[in-house]
Amino acid sequence: MTKLSVEYIQPSSPTPQHKRNIKLSYLDLLHRPTYASILFFYEAAVAGAGADQSQIIRRLKDSLADTLTSFYSLAGVVHVGKDDAHIDCNDTGAEFIESRVDVVLADVAAERNVDDLGPYVVAESETKAPLVVKVTFFKCGGICVAISLLHLAADGGSAAIFADAWAKTCSGKPDFAPPTFEAAEYFPAREFPDHHNGKFMPLGDENFATKRFVFDEEMLRVLKRKAASKSVPYPSRVEAISAFIWEHFIAMANSSPEPSTGAIYPAIQAVTLRGRTNPPVNLKNVLGNCYMLAFAKHEATGDSAGGEEGFYQKLVQEMRNSIRKIDGDYISRSQEGDDYLKDLQGFSARQAAGELMDGCVFSSWCGFPLYEIDFGWGRPVWVSTAAVTVRNTTILMGTRSGGAIEAWVNMEKDKVDLLQRKIDLILEEDRH
Structure with missing residues (x-):
């Protein structure tokens, strides 16, 4: 697999100052700072075989930036200290990786071997960005879009909510309900040493x-x-x-x-x-x-x-x-x-x-x-x-x-x- 680029995608509109501090709930703090991933595989026939891949990437990046204006916590930085745990929604950006692989999607989809999927996701990020996206082009023109969320900041349900919103925005139909960030109001952070x-x-x-x-x-x-x-x-x-x-x-x-x-x-x-x-x-x-x-x-x-x-x-x-x-x-x-x-x-x-x-x-x-x-x-x-x-x-x-x-x-x-x-x-x- 060849990594083509790494970029941080910021929200297309700055996050207002009064929204920049999102407290983590105690349900968040029970988790390790590891990533949970969902991979979406799309055939060449519908993903744009023969199309300009740079245009596809531009469309994905632009729609991601627009989506992050509603999902601004995923473009921030997670801080967990002794007396405070929050996401600083400072618009640092979501990590976006573009890569290419000399493999045909049909082979991956036919074998569906777990051991072959490692290269398509990001298991670790040096910056611990709440959201890491990796887009991989197959030599046949197919695409894998892998969404990885830091488990300290979000769960599988959050990943599904975000993926739905991003996809709708990318397809020109951004008719999604914006997320809320009130988990810490219901489940405020507590002290629970050794019980994570x-x-x-x-x-x-x-x-x-x-x-x-x-x-x-x-x-x-x-x-x-x-x-x-x-x-x-x-x-x-x-x-x-x-x-x-x-x-x-x-x-x-x-x-x-x-x-x-x-x-x-x-x-x-x-x-x-x-x-x-x-x-x-x-x-x-x-x-x-x-x-x-x-x-x-x-x-x-x-x-x-x-x-x-x-x-x-x-x-x-x-x-x-x-x-x-x-x-x-x-x-x-x-x-x-x-x-x-x-x-x-x-x-x-x-x-x-x-x-x-x-x-x-x-x-x-x-x-x-x-x-x-x-x-x-x-x-x-x-x-x-x-x-x-x-x-x-x-x-x-x-x-x-x-x-x-x-x-x-x-x-x-x-x-x-x-x-x-x-x-x-x-x-x-x-x-x-």
Whole structure:
């Protein structure tokens, strides 16, 4: 890959002085200063095969500058000190990288190999810019637009909101609702030494890898049917996949096929707060980290049959119950009090004491309309993330057809094939 240029794109209009200091919320401060990325791949036929690439770049840069007038926090500088944590919206600019690769997009889209995606994103930025964009041209004329947001400043929902606004501006239809920056008013910064997310969600090391698994429509129908129970008669696709992966993480943690009696296996789920508060408009379009973690725990009893409900069904029920806890009342108590932080602290303490087995983490991006992101070239042929860095973490993403779901799983390398075999057996076991 050849890097052609690096530039900082400033908002097309200066950010007013009274908007230049955005406080970080305690939900922001729970994160590491690492980047989360979404990659959009567009075919040459619609991205402008034979077109002047300099014109495409100019159009992207100009529309980005216009979009940043509304998303001005992404053009600032993040400061985290002992007594103050904020974004200085000083219009330093978003980092914009242009590159070219001697590869055909069709090959990347056909193989969809996680290990091949590293060059298309920026994993680190020396300036820790809140937003880094990397635009890569394939030799066939196709384009990859990679959007990376600093997790201290924004979450996956923020990335989707921003991508939608930028694409609409680029295509000449800037009819988006401007974001709000009020997260810190609802969740002001607190002191919580040693109780950040990284405490109980460690990064994977050289023994871990990210693998992309695909659950097609038929697999999903089988899993939803098997996941259904009297307690959860209509499980969602995300619940069915998450519980399936959790079940097999539990099995892989044991030498025997059944969980060890007395062992506690946690599953951590990211739950968006957008639309969950009362009234829902409060956080609907907020830019920043706007989610909480739900903690499901399964204690093995040695009886995996579980009476009327099987083991897999019980995991689905436990995951749903943990999410339901994060309702309007819980969110209000976490604004005015410390309910959420106490839950984080309690989970972290139990983990440190060795009371919990290694947990797995789930984040669903299936609700984001990522395949509708159109810069004027039509819908992307593929939307992906990059390698997942947090240990035992799964990111679920929709597909272009809308029927299947991709699961991007960070896990121990020597267990990847075990999970793949379990997935391959979904339909075979159902036929028997």
